[in-house]
Amino acid sequence: MNRKVIFFLVSMAYLVIIMYGLYSVYNVEATLRIKEPPSVNPENRIAISHTELFGELERPQVVFYHKKHEDALKKDGESCNICHLANDENVVVFDFPKKVNKKDKTLVMNAYHDKCIECHKKKSRQNKKSGPVGCADCHRKELSAVKIEYPVFEFNFEYHDKHVKKLKEKIGKDDCGLCHHSYDITEEDEALALVYEKGTEESCYYCHEFGKKRGPELTAVTKAAEKKGLTVRKASHQQCLNCHLKYQEEYLKKGEKEACPTECVKCHTGKYKTVAELEKVPRPNRDQKDKPFINIENSRMKGVTFDHKSHEKYSKTCRSCHHETLNACDTCHSLTGKPEGNGINVANAYHNPFSGHSCSGCHNKKKEEKKCSGCHHNILAIDVDTMNPKKETCIACHSGKKDQLAMPKPLSTAGLDQKKVKNEIEIKALEKEFELSKFPHRDIIDKLVKVSNDSKMATYFHKNIQTLCEGCHHRSISEAEAQKDTPPNCRNCHMTAYDKQNLHKTRLLSAYHRQCLGCHEKMELEKGRKCKECHKEKTGVSAGITLMKNQNVVKQNSSKIINVWRPE
Amino acid sequence: MDRRTFLKIIGTGVAGATTGNLLRPERASASLGLSGREFYGILVDTTRCIGCRRCEKACAEVNGLPVPDISESKNESVLKKMRKTSDTEYTVINSYKTEKGTIFVPKRCMHCNQPGCAAACLVKAMKKRQTGQVTWDSNCIGCRLCMISCPFDIPKFEYGKAMPRIQKCNLCYDRYNKGELPGCVEVCPTQALVFGSRRQTLEEGKRRIAANPNKYIKHIYGEYEVGGTSHLYLSSVPFEQIGFRKDLGTRPYPEYSTGFLYAVPFIFVLWPIAMLGINRATKGNGKGKEEHHG
Numbered sequence: 001m002n003r004k005v006i007f008f009l010v011s012m013a014y015l016v017i018i019m020y021g022l023y024s025v026y027n028v029e030a031t032l033r034i035k036e037p038p039s040v041n042p043e044n045r046i047a048i049s050h051t052e053l054f055g056e057l058e059r060p061q062v063v064f065y066h067k068k069h070e071d072a073l074k075k076d077g078e079s080c081n082i083c084h085l086a087n088d089e090n091v092v093v094f095d096f097p098k099k100v101n102k103k104d105k106t107l108v109m110n111a112y113h114d115k116c117i118e119c120h121k122k123k124s125r126q127n128k129k130s131g132p133v134g135c136a137d138c139h140r141k142e143l144s145a146v147k148i149e150y151p152v153f154e155f156n157f158e159y160h161d162k163h164v165k166k167l168k169e170k171i172g173k174d175d176c177g178l179c180h181h182s183y184d185i186t187e188e189d190e191a192l193a194l195v196y197e198k199g200t201e202e203s204c205y206y207c208h209e210f211g212k213k214r215g216p217e218l219t220a221v222t223k224a225a226e227k228k229g230l231t232v233r234k235a236s237h238q239q240c241l242n243c244h245l246k247y248q249e250e251y252l253k254k255g256e257k258e259a260c261p262t263e264c265v266k267c268h269t270g271k272y273k274t275v276a277e278l279e280k281v282p283r284p285n286r287d288q289k290d291k292p293f294i295n296i297e298n299s300r301m302k303g304v305t306f307d308h309k310s311h312e313k314y315s316k317t318c319r320s321c322h323h324e325t326l327n328a329c330d331t332c333h334s335l336t337g338k339p340e341g342n343g344i345n346v347a348n349a350y351h352n353p354f355s356g357h358s359c360s361g362c363h364n365k366k367k368e369e370k371k372c373s374g375c376h377h378n379i380l381a382i383d384v385d386t387m388n389p390k391k392e393t394c395i396a397c398h399s400g401k402k403d404q405l406a407m408p409k410p411l412s413t414a415g416l417d418q419k420k421v422k423n424e425i426e427i428k429a430l431e432k433e434f435e436l437s438k439f440p441h442r443d444i445i446d447k448l449v450k451v452s453n454d455s456k457m458a459t460y461f462h463k464n465i466q467t468l469c470e471g472c473h474h475r476s477i478s479e480a481e482a483q484k485d486t487p488p489n490c491r492n493c494h495m496t497a498y499d500k501q502n503l504h505k506t507r508l509l510s511a512y513h514r515q516c517l518g519c520h521e522k523m524e525l526e527k528g529r530k531c532k533e534c535h536k537e538k539t540g541v542s543a544g545i546t547l548m549k550n551q552n553v554v555k556q557n558s559s560k561i562i563n564v565w566r567p568e
Numbered sequence: 569m570d571r572r573t574f575l576k577i578i579g580t581g582v583a584g585a586t587t588g589n590l591l592r593p594e595r596a597s598a599s600l601g602l603s604g605r606e607f608y609g610i611l612v613d614t615t616r617c618i619g620c621r622r623c624e625k626a627c628a629e630v631n632g633l634p635v636p637d638i639s640e641s642k643n644e645s646v647l648k649k650m651r652k653t654s655d656t657e658y659t660v661i662n663s664y665k666t667e668k669g670t671i672f673v674p675k676r677c678m679h680c681n682q683p684g685c686a687a688a689c690l691v692k693a694m695k696k697r698q699t700g701q702v703t704w705d706s707n708c709i710g711c712r713l714c715m716i717s718c719p720f721d722i723p724k725f726e727y728g729k730a731m732p733r734i735q736k737c738n739l740c741y742d743r744y745n746k747g748e749l750p751g752c753v754e755v756c757p758t759q760a761l762v763f764g765s766r767r768q769t770l771e772e773g774k775r776r777i778a779a780n781p782n783k784y785i786k787h788i789y790g791e792y793e794v795g796g797t798s799h800l801y802l803s804s805v806p807f808e809q810i811g812f813r814k815d816l817g818t819r820p821y822p823e824y825s826t827g828f829l830y831a832v833p834f835i836f837v838l839w840p841i842a843m844l845g846i847n848r849a850t851k852g853n854g855k856g857k858e859e860h861h862g
Contacts, residue, residue, distance in 0.1 A: 004849050011845030014838055021831050354781065368782070498749055503611070503764045503772040510759030517618060517758070531620060531640050 039147045043067075044264045047148040048112070053105060059135065060144030062112075067263060072129070080245065083115070092245070094237045095229075151270035153236075156316060157281045158273065164284070176201055179239060183207060183221045193224075199287055203317075204239075206324035208232040215332075215340035240267075275316055283312045286326060293402045296330060296346055302400030314362075321357055359397075363457070371451050372458065374523035375471030378515070396461055410453040411465050413445060421445070429496075429509050434535035445469075472515060490515075607681065607700030608744065609798025610753060611769035612674055613776065614810060615783060616760035619647055619661055619672035623752035623761065627659045630740060630751035647672070650811070655724045658737040659752060664810045671803070673810045674752070674761070677702060677722045677737040678790060679798035684821030685714035685723055693734070694723075700766060700798045701739040708733040719794055719816050739798070769800050776802060795820025 044067035049057060073082060080086075085093045097111030116131070116138070123130035132138055168174060177196030187193040207218075210226050225235070244260045251259040261267060288308055295303030311321075318326050325332070332341030333349035341349065348358075355361040367376035423442040430437070448468045452458040462468060475493060494511040506514065520528045528534065621638040628635045633656045636646075651660040652675075659676035679702045686694045686702060693708040704723075710732050714723045726732040740750035748754070753763040762769060770791060777784045789807050790797035794816050801812070808814045 007845050007849035011842050011849060014842035014845065018835060018838055018842065021834060024827070498754070498763075500764060503762045503768050504775060506759055509757055513618070513757045514616065514759070537639075 038145070039149055042148050042150050042265060042268065045148055046264075047146065050108065053103070053108060059139035060141050062138045063140065063143045063146065063148065069131075070262075076128070082119075091238065091242050094234070094241060150264060150268035153267045153269075154272050154316075156273055157278050157283060160284055161281050178243070183224060185217070185220045185224065201284075201286055202326050203319050203324040204232055204236060205319065208235045209324070215338070218340070273316075275314060278316060279313050284318075291403055291405065292328075294329070296335060299335060299346070301394070302398045303402070304397045305399065305401060305403060305405055307405055321362070323357060366457060370522070370524050371455065374451075374519040375448070375468075377518060377522050378471070378474055392463060396463065408459065408463050410459055411449045411462060411468070413449055413465065416445070416465070427512060429512055430535060433538065435538055437534045439534075471519075605698045606765040606767060607679075607798050608739070608764065609679060609700055609766045609769055609800060610739070610750065611762040611764070611773050611800045611802065613760050613762070613773075613802045614671055614673050615802065615804045616758045617661070617672040617674060618758055618760075619643065619663055619670075620757060621646070621661055622755045622757060623659055623674060624657065624661065626751035626755040627737070628657070630743065631658060633657070651675075653677075653722055653724055653736065655726045655728075655735040658735070662811060666805045666809050668804050671805065671810050673801075675811070676752075676799070677739070678720050678794075679737075679739055680794055680820070681796040681798065682794075682820035682822050684717035684719060684794070687822035687826065688713040688717035697741065699744065701741045701744065702736075703738040703741050704734055704736065706733070710734070717821060719813065719821060766796075766798055766800075773800055773802055792818040794818070795823070 044065070046064045046066050047061050048064050049061035051057065069083075073079075080092045080094075083096055085095055087093060097108065097115055117133050120131040120133050124133075163179075164174070164176075167178065176198070180201040181194045181196045182200055182202070184193045184195050187195075207221050207225050208230055209232050210222055230238075241262060244262050248260040248262060251257075258266075290309040291305055291307055293303050293305050315321060322329075329349055330346060332338060333344055333346040334341070335346055337343040337345040344352075350358055351360045352358040353360050353364055356365070367373060421442065423440075425439040425441050427437040427439055445465075445468065448471065449465070452462045452468060490511055491508055494506055494508040496508045498507055499505045516528065516534070621636065621643055624636050625638050627633070636657070647661065647663040650662050651657070653660055659674055661672050661674050664671050664673060679700055681696075681700075683694070683696055683702045686692075686696045688694075690711055690713065691707050691709055693705040694702065694714050695705065696702050710725070712723075712725055712734070714734055715721075715725060723734045723736045725734055740748070743750060749763050750761075753761045762772060764772070770788065773788045773791075777786055777788070783804055784802055785804065785806060787803075787807065789801035789803065789812055790799055795818060801807070803810060
């Protein structure tokens with residue numbers, strides 16, 4: 001073979017290797033940093049970008065001043081349907097551009113351009129104040145990065161109550177059908193498919209929120225809504241605004257300027273009422289029972305009498321327990337789980353410790369409140385699932401007694417034995433550095449009893465005073481200790497030494513600090529947060545930290561550790 | 569060209585290609601050193617830290633540094649300003665005001681699995697020990713490359729001394745060899761610091777997050793940052809709010825440079841040969857033939 005060719009091939013191979021080496025060295029992955037555009041005050045503006053359709057935009061997004069246009073058009077005597085589509089029944093569908101295939105880029109773009117510029121031109125021809133027609137006047141560069149987002153409007157019980165009352169004034173009777181409807185999937189004529197039946201009212205989200213539906217029947221209904229593009233957003237704008245537009249004039253004449261708003265920011269205020277603020281507002285009546293007896297057939301547990309009426313006051317919406325349907329729990333959650341209930345069986349529906357819809361989940365949320373979390377932050381919510389709850393815990397709800405909700409007596413400290421339950425305890429853990437810490441045992445008990453008695457829920461669930469002891473003496477078994485007649489000590493479980501094998505074990509020093517400080521911090525107590533409140537400085541001793549020699553640390557063959565590991 | 573030259577060239581090429589692959593930086597296994605011994609480290613739970621500064625005092629006592637005054641009145645004024653570690657303070661506590669209240673964050677050397685400082689050190693004074701500690705030695709020449717290479721701004725220079733050296737936390741390497749805990753871990757009153765092998769601390773961190781899903785954010789700082797670190801942090805608020813950098817990426821710092829550095833000799837050897845080859849191939853053929861026959 002020709003020597004020259006061999007030389008050439010070998011050289012080329014080398015070149016390839018070198019190039020590959022250089023490529024792999026310099027081809028360092030770059031970290032991508034995307035800066036979130038700042039969210040600005042909406043001020044009745046709408047950002048038009050349709051990035052879901054156009055992707056990256058050629059020109060900056062258009063910030064549309066809705067209120068300005070609305071006012072200008074109103075002055076000229078025009079109505080909403082100059083821009084928005086009105087269907088046969090004169091119901092305005094708040095959608096723009098009118099009747100355009102929303103998946104065709106050019107059509108959508110042209111629709112915007114034609115419609116806006118055409119109108120602007122027309123107005124200026126009529127010598128009226130008009131909008132811009134040049135590209136950069138709408139596609140303004142300085143507004144390209146702003147994010148205009150409206151906070152979700154919350155139709156709380158107060159609004160609901162107002163609407164019900166106003167409606168009754170207007171038509172003289174309760175007609176929930178004005179807003180609430182259901183969709184009859186079997187009806188072939190679409191105009192007749194929307195029906196209303198008293199007692200079946202549900203939240204808008206039930207049908208108008210797509211994507212998380214359960215059960216075959218509902219899926220069909222949501223599909224019908226999805227076909228029309230009626231998302232919660234669109235459906236509620238259509239439903240609310242049409243009615244508001246209809247009655248706005250009337251209220252303006254009456255001088256009630258705030259009633260029937262159509263301006264964006266009037267509804268999308270971003271302010272939400274708390275549960276406490278809504279407590280006085282009456283809840284909507286849907287023929288619900290005050291104290292239903294929840295008894296699942298063939299279940300292993302006894303039935304529960306549930307005080308529905310008082311629980312209504314503790315939540316902001318019906319949806320917070322009932323999802324969207326406002327049905328009874330067992331309609332969708334059976335003993336073994338049904339597709340309608342997302343396969344969740346009835347036991348988990350009530351007892352899931354983290355769900356916002358379950359009893360346990362909501363009670364756990366309550367326990368995170370300031371007064372409760374002092375003790376309860378240490379008692380893991382997950383314990384409901386992983387450890388067998390005590391019999392008394394179950395019986396608190398599963399009484400099996402119909403219509404009986406006996407409130408237990410408030411706790412009292414009268415029965416406590418002075419000898420066993422000490423008034424003050426001295427803790428010596430840091431005696432080398434500080435004076436002995438004095439722990440006001442009895443005062444703490446009194447305080448906890450008071451906190452417990454102040455809360456209705458706590459009074460119901462803390463049936464006896466031992467329950468409160470378990471807040472600090474968390475792993476003690478009260479029956480066993482009662483027999484042995486010795487109080488449980490922290491050091492029985494918590495060692496002074498550091499356990500290198502079990503990192504989750506809390507050593508004594510840390511157990512004291514975390515128990516005391518954790519509770520004080522969670523209860524937001526001002527007392528007992530500073531070191532010197534418990535630890536008085538020792539006089540005459542230089543306060544050096546004595547590093548304890550640790551007995552528990554496993555000795556490695558330490559003398560030989562001289563090797564060095566370097567990254568290669 | 570005779571057979572010997574040809575084989576030589578081919579042999580060098582093959583060797584070059586294989587070493588090229590060997591030299592490409594591989595990610596070292598996260599918690600195991602080459603010998604199979606584990607990296608040790610500290611899990612810092614910022615939700616537990618109460619800002620008592622006992623760790624700072626213990627650190628000073630262990631390392632023979634000026635002992636700080638950690639009385640409560642002093643702490644208040646000290647914690648007001650953001651502090652960095654210095655040549656006399658290997659660990660500092662900073663306080664951050666967040667939506668979940670004041671959070672105290674102990675700051676010290678992260679003891680990276682693949683430390684940038686050790687890779688940058690010219691005289692191998694900075695070392696990654698087989699048990700995870702990043703330590704410094706007395707043969708430091710004071711070039712301060714480690715200070716530049718550290719993503720966490722930890723190594724500090726003794727500017728005040730006549731014979732200055734680099735100083736930083738060494739995870740109490742001497743105490744570790746004696747079988748004792750690092751000073752800070754030993755004295756922490758709330759066990760916000762937990763010492764153990766990286767496998768253990770990572771496990772414990774994950775356990776805490778799983779047991780308190782509402783308390784912690786689901787991220788352990790140092791699990792993957794800059795290729796993993798021996799110091800791991802738990803937090804109840806996003807880490808950027810308590811002074812941690814979120815832009816470091818998961819690529820170990822030495823990897824950014826080792827690839828290039830290893831490529832330098834590689835190119836120096838192979839480039840001339842390649843050029844020579846091309847030269848030989850394109851040069852007039854008469855001379856070469858004569859050599860072969862002669």
